[in-house]
Amino acid sequence: MLIRRPTPLVDRDVTDRRLYLGRREFLRNSAWTLAGTATAASALAACGPSEEASAARESVSARVRPLTDVRPAPPRFRVDDPVTDRTDATSYNNFYELGLGKEDPAENADRLKTEPWSVVVDGEVGRPGRIPLEDLLKPHPLEERIYRLRCVEAWSMVIPWIGIPLADVLARFEPTSKAKYVAFETLLDRENLPGQRRNVLDWPYREGLRIDEAMHPLSLLAVGMYGETLPPQNGAPLRLVVPWKYGFKSIKSIVRIRLQETEPMTSWNESAPNEYGFYANVNPKVSHPRWSQAKERRIGSWSKRPTLPFNGYEEQVASLYTGMNLRKQF
Ligand code: MTE
Numbered sequence: 001m002l003i004r005r006p007t008p009l010v011d012r013d014v015t016d017r018r019l020y021l022g023r024r025e026f027l028r029n030s031a032w033t034l035a036g037t038a039t040a041a042s043a044l045a046a047c048g049p050s051e052e053a054s055a056a057r058e059s060v061s062a063r064v065r066p067l068t069d070v071r072p073a074p075p076r077f078r079v080d081d082p083v084t085d086r087t088d089a090t091s092y093n094n095f096y097e098l099g100l101g102k103e104d105p106a107e108n109a110d111r112l113k114t115e116p117w118s119v120v121v122d123g124e125v126g127r128p129g130r131i132p133l134e135d136l137l138k139p140h141p142l143e144e145r146i147y148r149l150r151c152v153e154a155w156s157m158v159i160p161w162i163g164i165p166l167a168d169v170l171a172r173f174e175p176t177s178k179a180k181y182v183a184f185e186t187l188l189d190r191e192n193l194p195g196q197r198r199n200v201l202d203w204p205y206r207e208g209l210r211i212d213e214a215m216h217p218l219s220l221l222a223v224g225m226y227g228e229t230l231p232p233q234n235g236a237p238l239r240l241v242v243p244w245k246y247g248f249k250s251i252k253s254i255v256r257i258r259l260q261e262t263e264p265m266t267s268w269n270e271s272a273p274n275e276y277g278f279y280a281n282v283n284p285k286v287s288h289p290r291w292s293q294a295k296e297r298r299i300g301s302w303s304k305r306p307t308l309p310f311n312g313y314e315e316q317v318a319s320l321y322t323g324m325n326l327r328k329q330f
């Protein structure tokens with residue numbers, strides 16, 4: 001998504017992604033047609049995952065553990081689309097704190113220190129405070145939800161998240177009548193997070209929702225994916241997932257949740273207000289100034305598919321925006 005001092009998404013990223021997809025599809029679907037020829041062997045060698053990426057994947061498995069006692073969510077929280085390959089979802093990431101390239105977050109995963117972890121909940125709440133992650137999660141049963149994730153860069157995935165409804169967590173802190181918005185912040189750790197030593201965004205990464213968006217049943221605080229705790233590159237140990245909005249709203253590695261009366265400043269909106277709005281609802285009719293949003297590429301597949309309004313969650317969320325001009329307030 002690089003913008004000022006690189007921009008969020010540039011043509012280079014799209015090209016890289018095509019090559020990347022080509023490599024995976026090539027390996028998955030076409031290896032047999034090539035097997036046995038010298039050309040094929042060298043092509044496979046050239047196209048295979050780098051040693052660094054393989055090493056990163058091994059170290060990731062050391063950083064995650066299985067999550068038990070997870071119940072499946074009701075059908076309205078589970079799309080039928082085939083789930084994205086776990087390796088793709090954990091090795092093609094946007095997490096600028098861990099690097100700007102798509103494979104950097106997995107390679108730099110060990111730089112994110114997740115233990116101990118606590119979250120400050122403050123602002124317009126009756127019971128503010130800093131709460132250890134275990135205590136934040138303890139009262140809430142974990143559920144698995146299968147959501148589409150649509151990045152503003154025009155690619156998408158389908159992820160089996162594990163988490164708890166954001167509304168249930170917020171309710172425990174007793175929002176006051178002045179709590180109109182919720183602001184989220186990612187960990188600030190310039191010493192360990194290489195991306196935060198670069199002037200790409202005004203760190204820490206910040207995001208926000210209107211209170212009714214935050215209280216919507218689809219809004220999820222995720223602690224896991226694919227049956228395990230979140231890998232660092234996907235936002236361990238706690239991230240937001242708002243499936244009807246572009247992926248940049250789904251802030252990773254959250255350390256602060258602040259309820260407030262005014263609309264919070266958010267990282268991408270601050271960085272490039274003409275390109276990234278506060279609302280950022282997935283909308284095929286509103287192009288990004290530098291590319292169309294009408295279609296998207298599902299990671300793991302060659303073909304493009306039409307982008308769905310609100311990423312396919314229109315029936316559930318459109319009423320939140322009655323009377324708003326979503327072209328202007330994008
Ligand atoms: N959160 C933080 N803190 N830093 C980031 O760079 N990138 C966002 C979002 N959350 C980002 C972040 C973007 S642009 C997307 S598309 C999603 O994370 C990607 O999530 P994934 O890597 O788990 O697919």
